Amino acid sequence: MTASTPTDPVVPPDVAARQQWMRTLAEAGSAELIGAWERWEPKPEVRHIRGPEAGLVMVRGRADAGGVRFNLGEATVTRATVRLHGAPVGSDVIGSSYVLGTDLDHAELAAIFDGMLADPVVRERVLDEVVTPLERRQRQHDESRQAEARSTLVDFFTVAREHE
Incomplete structure (x- = not known):
């Protein structure tokens, strides 16, 4: 285990767990979340506090992951905050969420x-x-994309030796 430096954020375990599940929900497809919600019984009563908007x-x-900050550009984000009871x-x-894009149902x-x-x-x-099922599908998708990218790998060292 390495010692934390002042620039390393110390994230409490409950915050880290929430960050992980929010990442999974944000990266899920809207259709996957709709399907999960349709299968969920009993459903709590949902009241909108903010949005979705x-x-x-x-x-x-x-610059160099630690240099001076600069504005890269704008991104479209949809947010929602709801109160559940019953x-x-x-x-x-x-519950609240921020997701990239303009899919109101997803947020x-x-x-x-x-x-x-x-x-x-x-x-x-x-x-x-x-x-957990969403994480599993996302991991499978990531692995297939990585395998596809690895299949296009070119060993430039080998190519360079052929010309000697």
């Missing part, structure tokens, strides 16, 4: 599942029935 955010970068959640919970469903994941009564069920 689309807007723009400024994407910033850093079965199956144990108490009122709030709303990601916020709903985030709210259910915040409730300890249904967290394990949501992880087992929604998040």
Whole structure:
């Protein structure tokens, strides 16, 4: 284990877990989330607090990952915040999401599942029935894209030796 430097963020385990499931929900396809929501029973009552609404955010970068910040450009983002109550959640919970693009349904469903994941009564069920299958499909997709990219690899050292 390495010691943390002042620039390394220390992320509490519960925050790291939420970051992981939010990444999975944000990268999921809208159709996958719609299917998961349609299969979910019983559904909690959903009240919209904010959105879903689309807007723009400024994407910033850093030269050499640590240098001076600069504005890279704008990205379209959709956000939603919902309050869930009633079965199956144990108490009122709030879920929120920000997803790239303008898919309002995607942002709303990601916020709903985030709210259910915040409730300890249904967290394990949501992880087992929604998040884990989505992570598995995303991992398979990533692996197939990486394999496709590796198949186009050119060994320039070998090519250079042929001309000697």
